[in-house]
Amino acid sequence: MKKQYIILIGAAALVLIYFMVSFIRGDIFKMDNTLAVTDSTWIAPSIYTDNTVSGEERKLVIYGQDLIAHTAKYLGPKGSVAQITNGMNCQNCHLQAGGKAWGNNYAAVFSTYPKFRDRSGQVESIYKRVADCMERSLNGTAVDSNSREFKAIYAYIKWIGQDVQKGQKPHGSGIEKLAYLDRAADPVKGKQVYTTQCMSCHGANGEGQLTPEETEYAYPPLWGANSYNDGAGLYRISNFAGYVKNNMPFAIASHNNPTLTEEECWDVAAYVNSQPRPHKNQGNDWPKYDKKPLDFAFGPYADDFSETQHKYGPFKPIQKFYKK
Numbered sequence: 001m002k003k004q005y006i007i008l009i010g011a012a013a014l015v016l017i018y019f020m021v022s023f024i025r026g027d028i029f030k031m032d033n034t035l036a037v038t039d040s041t042w043i044a045p046s047i048y049t050d051n052t053v054s055g056e057e058r059k060l061v062i063y064g065q066d067l068i069a070h071t072a073k074y075l076g077p078k079g080s081v082a083q084i085t086n087g088m089n090c091q092n093c094h095l096q097a098g099g100k101a102w103g104n105n106y107a108a109v110f111s112t113y114p115k116f117r118d119r120s121g122q123v124e125s126i127y128k129r130v131a132d133c134m135e136r137s138l139n140g141t142a143v144d145s146n147s148r149e150f151k152a153i154y155a156y157i158k159w160i161g162q163d164v165q166k167g168q169k170p171h172g173s174g175i176e177k178l179a180y181l182d183r184a185a186d187p188v189k190g191k192q193v194y195t196t197q198c199m200s201c202h203g204a205n206g207e208g209q210l211t212p213e214e215t216e217y218a219y220p221p222l223w224g225a226n227s228y229n230d231g232a233g234l235y236r237i238s239n240f241a242g243y244v245k246n247n248m249p250f251a252i253a254s255h256n257n258p259t260l261t262e263e264e265c266w267d268v269a270a271y272v273n274s275q276p277r278p279h280k281n282q283g284n285d286w287p288k289y290d291k292k293p294l295d296f297a298f299g300p301y302a303d304d305f306s307e308t309q310h311k312y313g314p315f316k317p318i319q320k321f322y323k324k
Contacts, residue, residue, distance in 0.1 A: 042170035044099030064156025072216035085140035092220035101172030102246035110161035118291035190271025223275035231280030240269035
């Protein structure tokens with residue numbers, strides 16, 4: 001019996017020596033002489049563990065986070081501060097208060113603004129970006145730039161992007177861009193996806209679900225009078241499709257484990273954005289027509305493709321035209 005123990009101990013010692021030598025040489029972390037890839041996806045900070053922010057600044061960050069998560073509570077139709085938005089929360093589009101990787105987050109906002117944007121044809125500030133969201137995604141009126149509410153939102157956006165170097169966009173920022181299909185996105189197929197995967201939360205008529213207090217949406221309306229207007233970023237189906245792939249169905253899909261295929265994401269995006277919603281005059285958007293995104297649904301364009309093709313695709317012929 002003792003001899004067996006001695007043999008086992010000896011074998012274990014040899015294995016331990018092997019791993020120690022391999023560790024020192026770095027072989028454990030190599031495959032075919034290539035360093036193993038680590039996950040560099042952006043992770044949002046937590047105000048509960050961040051002790052570097054204090055006093056009034058900390059109060060503003062906390063209030064800003066609450067404004068993003070529960071916008072309607074303060075600025076919606078029954079808002080306690082003002083009634084200037086449609087009842088959706090910023091968090092309905094910017095998941096986890098803008099803190100979720102691939103969830104339309106705020107990781108690179110502070111690091112990249114001010115910046116020139118082709119949509120307006122001018123250099124935009126963070127205030128302009130926030131104002132656009134309120135006027136488009138929340139189909140409302142921009143918050144006053146001198147208000148405590150905007151100062152709080154600004155403080156929160158600055159804080160959440162504190163670890164991102166100026167000019168940088170970390171992995172996991174914003175929305176993933178999916179490859180274009182070889183065909184047009186199909187609203188008819190998308191309706192089937194919506195019925196089986198989306199309707200239980202967002203409603204048969206895209207009306208969403210209010211919280212019991214009826215002051216905000218637990219699940220936002222995807223079309224209709226209380227949804228985002230056609231000037232919002234998610235009205236472009238490439239944005240909607242990438243957003244859906246990594247985040248929907250809610251609390252089920254993720255970047256590493258998506259539920260829907262990419263074709264299903266494109267199709268459901270086409271279906272949702274084929275439904276009626278508020279219109280925004282975008283006559284001053286994209287002053288240079290050749291800078292319009294391929295899936296921008298409103299002309300005029302610097303090409304001869306129709307508005308329908310620009311909205312639903314196929315996008316590869318349009319892409320090829322601009323690569324000439």
